Amino acid sequence: MHIYTLPHVKCETGLKSRLLLENGDAVEGCGFGAKGISVGEIVFSTSMTGYTEALTDPSYAGQILVWTHPMVGCYGVPTKAHNYCGVPLNYESDKIQVEGFVISELPPPNHYLSIYDLNTWLLKNGVPGMYKVDTRALVKKLRERGVMMSVLAVFPEDEEVSWDELEKKLRTATRYDLINFAHIVSPKNIVVHEPLTKPVATIAVLDCGLKYGILRWLLRYGFKVIRYPCWAKASELLDNSNGIVVSNGPGNPAVLVDQIRTVREIVESGKPVLGICLGLQLISLSLGAKIYKLRYGHRGPNKGVVDVLTGKSYITTQNHGYAVDHRSLVESDLILWFSNIDDKSVEGVIHKKLPVIATQFHPEGGPGPHDTTWVFEMFKKMVLNHGGS
Numbered sequence: 428m429h430i431y432t433l434p435h436v437k438c439e440t441g442l443k444s445r446l447l448l449e450n451g452d453a454v455e456g457c458g459f460g461a462k463g464i465s466v467g468e469i470v471f472s473t474s475m476t477g478y479t480e481a482l483t484d485p486s487y488a489g490q491i492l493v494w495t496h497p498m499v500g501c502y503g504v505p506t507k508a509h510n511y512c513g514v515p516l517n518y519e520s521d522k523i524q525v526e527g528f529v530i531s532e533l534p535p536p537n538h539y540l541s542i543y544d545l546n547t548w549l550l551k552n553g554v555p556g557m558y559k560v561d562t563r564a565l566v567k568k569l570r571e572r573g574v575m576m577s578v579l580a581v582f583p584e585d586e587e588v589s590w591d592e593l594e595k596k597l598r599t600a601t602r603y604d605l606i607n608f609a610h611i612v613s614p615k616n617i618v619v620h621e622p623l624t625k626p627v628a629t630i631a632v633l634d635c636g637l638k639y640g641i642l643r644w645l646l647r648y649g650f651k652v653i654r655y656p657c658w659a660k661a662s663e664l665l666d667n668s669n670g671i672v673v674s675n676g677p678g679n680p681a682v683l684v685d686q687i688r689t690v691r692e693i694v695e696s697g698k699p700v701l702g703i704c705l706g707l708q709l710i711s712l713s714l715g716a717k718i719y720k721l722r723y724g725h726r727g728p729n730k731g732v733v734d735v736l737t738g739k740s741y742i743t744t745q746n747h748g749y750a751v752d753h754r755s756l757v758e759s760d761l762i763l764w765f766s767n768i769d770d771k772s773v774e775g776v777i778h779k780k781l782p783v784i785a786t787q788f789h790p791e792g793g794p795g796p797h798d799t800t801w802v803f804e805m806f807k808k809m810v811l812n813h814g815g816s
């Protein structure tokens with residue numbers, strides 16, 4: 428085991444923290460947020476800002492997030508009173524979804540919308556955090572080895588959680604790829620959202636962990652939005668809507684066997700469908716394409732993609748660990764729409780005959796650039812042309 432420690436740092440919180448990775452690397456730092464031990468897949472984001480969006484993004488469920496940008500927490504935690512159609516801004520869901528948060532510096536916040544600091548927020552949500560660690564060095568390890576399972580402990584400075592205990596927790600934990608996280612984050616009942624003016628059409632969402640950012644853009648484009656639990660039947664979503672969104676969501680898409688079947692029925696109905704991130708993966712799997720796991724995923728607001736149909740490129744927000752195998756698209760009725768500029772992975776698909784479009788990146792850009800919000804406009808045209816309203 429190789430232990431990385433910081434020399435004699437003072438932890439203002441009075442808490443210490445230990446992080447153990449599956450490859451045996453171990454890191455010691457200061458703790459913040461909630462005391463306790465949590466296990467998750469360790470991943471990193473290259474965002475400079477947007478930690479409130481990332482931490483509340485349901486697609487991060489089951490993961491311990493490392494932030495490469497050194498200062499996190501400068502603008503505190505915003506009030507939920509700041510909202511659009513009742514959906515809070517700067518949040519992607521109502522609570523912190525990550526299993527743990529690893530940062531370098533934790534400065535005091537200063538922002539007119541802030542109601543408390545990052546430390547208090549993690550504490551209220553029962554989520555452990557680690558600070559005063561070299562997150563960039565840690566990310567270099569993750570880039571070499573790829574994402575892996577990890578365990579994070581936060582405890583008072585005068586106590587100790589032993590490395591042996593952490594090693595045992597890690598060894599006995601269920602692997603991230605095997606857990607059905609969509610069932611955990613999906614709403615348990617139907618939720619209805621009304622736009623500000625008379626709805627142009629009604630959209631049903633197969634909600635496997637829908638980000639509020641996507642919801643806000645659907646509302647901005649004048650849709651009434653009905654969110655269904657991820658175990659809803661295709662007929663429920665089809666009967667009451669003019670178009671369907673298959674949402675983003677956490678975990679391995681291959682374990683969502685029921686949802687893959689549901690999505691196939693939805694796609695074959697001929698109604699307009701928009702898939703985002705996990706949604707793209709479920710649509711692709713339902714039509715016979717294959718997925719694989721990326722070495723360390725794409726997470727951040729600065730990911731370049733090219734629209735292969737027009738040759739135009741865009742900067743997008745991404746948060747995914749799996750991708751669709753480009754070669755396997757020939758077995759489906761899908762064609763490549765967007766390609767990742769760095770690794771050429773699939774970033775968007777369009778159905779050859781049916782009104783079905785999907786992006787692997789996040790067109791709502793929460794947090795991140797709004798270069799591709801026109802995808803929602805394109806979907807709106809598809810719905811209205813299809814006789815929606």
Ligand SMILES: NC(=O)CC[C@H](N)C(=O)O
Pocket residue numbers: 486674675676677678679680703704705706746747748749750
């Ligand atoms: N943001 C998402 O929808 C992520 C999809 C999937 N869980 C992945 O990691 O690839």
